[in-house]
Amino acid sequence: xxxxxxxxxxxxxxxxxxxxxxxxxxxxxxxxxxxxxxxEAEMAVIAFSPAGKPYTFGHTSVDSVIDRYLTxxxxxxSGDAHHDExxxxxxxEIKDLERELKQQRENNNSRYWWEQIDMEKYDxxxxxxxxxxxxxxxxxxxxxRVEKLPPWSTFVNGETTKPAVPLLLTDGVSSTHTHEDxxxxxxxxxxxxxxxxxxxxxSAENEDDHWLSDEDWEQLMRDDIELLPAV
Amino acid sequence: xxxxxxxxxxxxxxxxxxxxxxxxxxxxxxxxxxxxxxxEAEMAVIAFSPAGKPYTFGHTSVDSVIDRYLTxxxxxxSGDAHHDExxxxxxxEIKDLERELKQQRENNNSRYWWEQIDMEKYDxxxxxxxxxxxxxxxxxxxxxRVEKLPPWSTFVNGETTKPAVPLLLTDGVSSTHTHEDxxxxxxxxxxxxxxxxxxxxxSAENEDDHWLSDEDWEQLMRDDIELLPAV
DNA sequence: ACTTCTATCTATAACCA
DNA sequence: TTGGTTATAGATAGAAG
Numbered sequence: 001x002x003x004x005x006x007x008x009x010x011x012x013x014x015x016x017x018x019x020x021x022x023x024x025x026x027x028x029x030x031x032x033x034x035x036x037x038x039x040e041a042e043m044a045v046i047a048f049s050p051a052g053k054p055y056t057f058g059h060t061s062v063d064s065v066i067d068r069y070l071t072x073x074x075x076x077x078s079g080d081a082h083h084d085e086x087x088x089x090x091x092x093e094i095k096d097l098e099r100e101l102k103q104q105r106e107n108n109n110s111r112y113w114w115e116q117i118d119m120e121k122y123d124x125x126x127x128x129x130x131x132x133x134x135x136x137x138x139x140x141x142x143x144x145r146v147e148k149l150p151p152w153s154t155f156v157n158g159e160t161t162k163p164a165v166p167l168l169l170t171d172g173v174s175s176t177h178t179h180e181d182x183x184x185x186x187x188x189x190x191x192x193x194x195x196x197x198x199x200x201x202x203s204a205e206n207e208d209d210h211w212l213s214d215e216d217w218e219q220l221m222r223d224d225i226e227l228l229p230a231v
Numbered sequence: 232x233x234x235x236x237x238x239x240x241x242x243x244x245x246x247x248x249x250x251x252x253x254x255x256x257x258x259x260x261x262x263x264x265x266x267x268x269x270x271e272a273e274m275a276v277i278a279f280s281p282a283g284k285p286y287t288f289g290h291t292s293v294d295s296v297i298d299r300y301l302t303x304x305x306x307x308x309s310g311d312a313h314h315d316e317x318x319x320x321x322x323x324e325i326k327d328l329e330r331e332l333k334q335q336r337e338n339n340n341s342r343y344w345w346e347q348i349d350m351e352k353y354d355x356x357x358x359x360x361x362x363x364x365x366x367x368x369x370x371x372x373x374x375x376r377v378e379k380l381p382p383w384s385t386f387v388n389g390e391t392t393k394p395a396v397p398l399l400l401t402d403g404v405s406s407t408h409t410h411e412d413x414x415x416x417x418x419x420x421x422x423x424x425x426x427x428x429x430x431x432x433x434s435a436e437n438e439d440d441h442w443l444s445d446e447d448w449e450q451l452m453r454d455d456i457e458l459l460p461a462v
Numbered sequence: 463a464c465t466t467c468t469a470t471c472t473a474t475a476a477c478c479a
Numbered sequence: 480t481t482g483g484t485t486a487t488a489g490a491t492a493g494a495a496g
């Protein structure tokens with residue numbers, strides 16, 4: 001489906017290989033998203049580029065699909081077998097993962113991160129201001145990025161696009177990245193914030209789809225967390 | 232790409248939905264396979280049909296790709312990719328060690344609760360809405376209670392009373408306890424929220440000083456946290 | 463690595479088996 | 480559920496930023 005037909009075999013030119021990967025990955029993720037919407041299916045795609053960088057698509061989420069996959073396939077004498085296109089091995093790897101996941105669940109008795117907030121630290125107005133600012137900063141950035149999420153992420157129950165989000169966005173949060181929250185950044189770390197933040201968002205804005213990759217998302221959130229004020 | 236264009240939205244006809252899933256799954260797996268061959272990429276596709284049956288594609292194998300994904304995504308975000316096999320293996324071991332160290336550090340030494348947020352969980356609009364709602368709820372209640380703090384808390388640096396707080400309070404949060412944020416509370420737990428919340432605040436309002444004790448504060452925050460939406 | 467621009471090649475919606 | 484057939488919509492190879 002290009003200007004000329006090519007054989008499906010290793011592309012020897014490394015640059016061409018990388019370009020082709022980028023294009024086909026994009027197409028593949030789009031097709032996966034389309035199928036999820038059309039058929040109310042759940043799927044995950046994990047792709048490692050020739051350079052070794054991971055890219056993922058997931059509906060409802062990569063992790064939930066992987067979890068569903070692992071859970072079902074690890075069951076004791078599974079009732080329904082997996083319908084495999086390729087051969088797959090129930091190897092020691094899976095059992096290792098099972099053990100890891102169980103341990104994580106046991107260690108994390110709390111379901112939500114906010115259950116781990118140490119309330120005793122917030123005993124003065126300064127600390128509370130710090131908390132409020134942190135929450136506002138986080139919230140502001142979360143809202144900005146909700147717009148950048150792929151629209152198909154919202155179709156879990158066949159609902160309309162981005163339910164409730166437009167309402168939330170009316171609360172003083174600009175949809176363009178205009179750094180109106182710069183006042184939260186203090187002297188020492190100001191450079192880090194809007195530098196990284198804006199550049200990643202900007203690169204995403206050049207895309208037709210206007211959404212962020214999983215890696216971009218994670219990086220942005222980590223950047224934000226670095227900037228939250230101290231208690 | 233059929234005889235006529237169709238909108239990418241849920242197919243209401245269940246039979247058509249299933250047929251479409253079958254065809255598109257086949258096409259998707261073929262495209263994944265082509266990309267793997269052309270680009271020497273590694274990828275896995277996991278798809279649950281509308282009927283709930285799992286179908287997978289994997290090159291080299293579903294499990295190896297999942298393993299690589301899980302291992303890699305837990306580690307710190309490292310910038311440079313190594314290209315030859317040997318150094319990649321080495322860096323992987325290093326990353327594993329770094330991961331352990333980082334987790335230990337997070338468990339023991341993190342100063343702020345937001346450093347413990349697991350960002351990888353927020354990869355869909357539903358989860359983000361959940362996060363946003365939680366943040367708004369928390370923020371709203373923090374603001375309400377700032378008013379209840381002992382006024383002397385604000386004079387740590389000889390500053391005026393409650394600096395910055397009045398500004399924050401203008402942002403749609405009433406200073407009287409009028410439950411205007413009830414819409415954040417969902418069906419199952421609505422009773423608990425304003426129940427506990429209001430009663431403790433009310434008891435504090437009967438006092439001349441109009442401020443909450445540390446215990447009251449902590450109890451209120453814990454009550455709120457119970458109400459935050461699930462991820 | 464990520465676009466944009468065609469000219470082509472592929473996937474697939476509808477239909478029927 | 481699967482497998483053709485055919486007309487068309489979509490994806491993409493090549494080239495150039």
